[in-house]
Amino acid sequence: MRLTLLNVIIAVVLAIAFAAVNAAYLVWAERRGAARIQRRPGPNINGPFGLLQPPLDGIKLMAKQLTIPGGADRIMFIIAPVLAMFPAIMSFVTIPFSDSIVAKNMNVGVLMIFAFASMGSMSLLIAGWSSRNKYSMMSSVRAVSQAVAYEIPMLITAITVVMIAGSADLTEIVHQQSKSILHWNIFPLLGNSHNILMPFSFLIFFMCTLAETNRAPFDLGEAESELVAGFHTEYGSMGFGLFFMGEYANIVIGSCMTTILFLGGWGCPFGLFPGVWWFILKLYLLIATFIWIRWTFPRTTIYGLLNLCWKILIPLSLFNLLFTAGLLKVF
Amino acid sequence: MNPSALTSPSLLTVDGLVGVVFLIMVLITVVGGLIACNSERLVRSIAGLVVCFIGVAGLYFFLNSPFVAMMQILIYVGAVAVTISFAIMLAAPEEKKKIGPTSILAGPLGFITAALITGGFVVLALKTEWAIHNKLNDGSMKSIGLQLLTDYSMVFELVSIVLLIAILGALVIAREGRKN
Numbered sequence: 001m002r003l004t005l006l007n008v009i010i011a012v013v014l015a016i017a018f019a020a021v022n023a024a025y026l027v028w029a030e031r032r033g034a035a036r037i038q039r040r041p042g043p044n045i046n047g048p049f050g051l052l053q054p055p056l057d058g059i060k061l062m063a064k065q066l067t068i069p070g071g072a073d074r075i076m077f078i079i080a081p082v083l084a085m086f087p088a089i090m091s092f093v094t095i096p097f098s099d100s101i102v103a104k105n106m107n108v109g110v111l112m113i114f115a116f117a118s119m120g121s122m123s124l125l126i127a128g129w130s131s132r133n134k135y136s137m138m139s140s141v142r143a144v145s146q147a148v149a150y151e152i153p154m155l156i157t158a159i160t161v162v163m164i165a166g167s168a169d170l171t172e173i174v175h176q177q178s179k180s181i182l183h184w185n186i187f188p189l190l191g192n193s194h195n196i197l198m199p200f201s202f203l204i205f206f207m208c209t210l211a212e213t214n215r216a217p218f219d220l221g222e223a224e225s226e227l228v229a230g231f232h233t234e235y236g237s238m239g240f241g242l243f244f245m246g247e248y249a250n251i252v253i254g255s256c257m258t259t260i261l262f263l264g265g266w267g268c269p270f271g272l273f274p275g276v277w278w279f280i281l282k283l284y285l286l287i288a289t290f291i292w293i294r295w296t297f298p299r300t301t302i303y304g305l306l307n308l309c310w311k312i313l314i315p316l317s318l319f320n321l322l323f324t325a326g327l328l329k330v331f
Numbered sequence: 332m333n334p335s336a337l338t339s340p341s342l343l344t345v346d347g348l349v350g351v352v353f354l355i356m357v358l359i360t361v362v363g364g365l366i367a368c369n370s371e372r373l374v375r376s377i378a379g380l381v382v383c384f385i386g387v388a389g390l391y392f393f394l395n396s397p398f399v400a401m402m403q404i405l406i407y408v409g410a411v412a413v414t415i416s417f418a419i420m421l422a423a424p425e426e427k428k429k430i431g432p433t434s435i436l437a438g439p440l441g442f443i444t445a446a447l448i449t450g451g452f453v454v455l456a457l458k459t460e461w462a463i464h465n466k467l468n469d470g471s472m473k474s475i476g477l478q479l480l481t482d483y484s485m486v487f488e489l490v491s492i493v494l495l496i497a498i499l500g501a502l503v504i505a506r507e508g509r510k511n
Contacts, residue, residue: 073372079378107397112401115405115409122413125420126378130374
């Protein structure tokens with residue numbers, strides 16, 4: 001194809017814009033949702049429904065000075081927030097929003113997303129370490145031990161789906177689920193596997209997404225009551241802004257992956273008008289669930305969190321992997 | 332492949348640009364390695380190592396094997412580097428690199444060894460008649476898996492033995508100085 005370089009640049013710019021706009025307005029949605037759930041006023045002053053709040057917040061953050069605490073490792077302190085945003089942007093490049101809306105479809109798309117997602121914990125570690133702050137340090141150690149642990153069941157579950165689809169190409173995975181709602185990987189009735197354990201796989205994957213993105217009830221990394229603000233305690237202005245945007249971009253990517261792997265991507269539940277609108281609808285329903293969960297459940301403890309992963313989720317997902325392999329061999 | 336690909340192409344052609352990308356990847360790898368070796372703080376060394384890994388992943392991608400490139404990032408950046416820095420931070424977060432007592436000969440000997448190895452690689456690279464393959468296979472997960480479990484199963488098993496030995500070695504080192 002001609003102009004490939006230009007296409008890639010356009011795609012990256014669009015990905016950055018999508019991530020940034022989403023991050024800004026998901027903060028708004030989250031605060032509105034929190035207010036609704038907890039019966040208190042959310043941001044409702046600036047503009048209709050408070051819709052002007054995100055750009056105003058952005059201007060405020062950008063106008064602030066970036067303070068670097070004395071004794072901090074300056075270079076690493078500045079690199080960390082950039083590293084938080086970079087993998088999220090890279091992941092958007094290969095996510096297929098519909099048949100035609102994909103920047104660079106790769107035959108190892110699943111792997112690419114997880115590879116860049118796994119770089120996120122590196123930025124948390126660097127941020128916590130370079131801040132020279134005990135709270136940040138504790139928080140990043142917690143967040144990383146959590147991220148490393150929950151990566152395992154997440155990857156195993158994703159591999160289960162890849163085995164069912166017979167391909168790691170995200171577009172191909174969606175195509176296999178495109179016939180009707182009963183072909184979706186979350187439902188076992190039709191499709192390749194007839195695997196009755198797939199709903200559990202979906203739950204495992206969703207829980208891992210919550211944990212990987214450091215969301216409540218698994219937000220031990222930023223437990224305000226114990227650790228001030230976690231790994232970004234020392235960050236102000238856009239340094240904090242980048243961490244925040246990275247977090248929300250990761251939520252969007254997690255929901256995109258859940259949509260693609262389990263909910264049929266851009267396919268319609270009834271086989272009508274497949275297209276990007278179904279993808280967007282599913283995506284934002286999942287994100288709404290994220291917000292709903294965050295403001296409904298209390299935070300777990302670190303032991304509960306790690307026990308849940310190592311003693312329940314990993315054995316279950318491994319069992320499901322073997323079970324699926326057996327089913328695929330039989331049918 | 333035609334022989335003209337062996338001469339260096341002009342910068343403004345597609346091959347030339349690809350060459351520039353290749354050189355950028357090499358540069359990233361080398362700079363990462365230098366940071367990893369020469370920085371004062373261990374955590375910066377880890378960051379250099381990560382940069383180096385990413386450069387190597389870029390080289391794999393450049394060599395038409397995206398699967399290996401992604402595995403490089405997933406395993407080395409996502410797991411190995413994180414685990415190393417985790418261990419360093421838990422053990423001694425502020426400690427500077429310790430340099431043990433060295434003899435006068437250590438520097439020159441090290442330099443000579445490095446020079447010999449580098450020279451050997453350079454001579455090998457220049458003297459060898461490189462057989463230019465077309466793509467062996469499409470580089471997809473399926474073909475790599477088939478190759479690993481058929482033609483290269485011996486290598487595959489040997490690699491797992493190397494990993495086993497590494498785990499045992501780590502256990503032995505961790506065991507030392509501990510009673511019971």
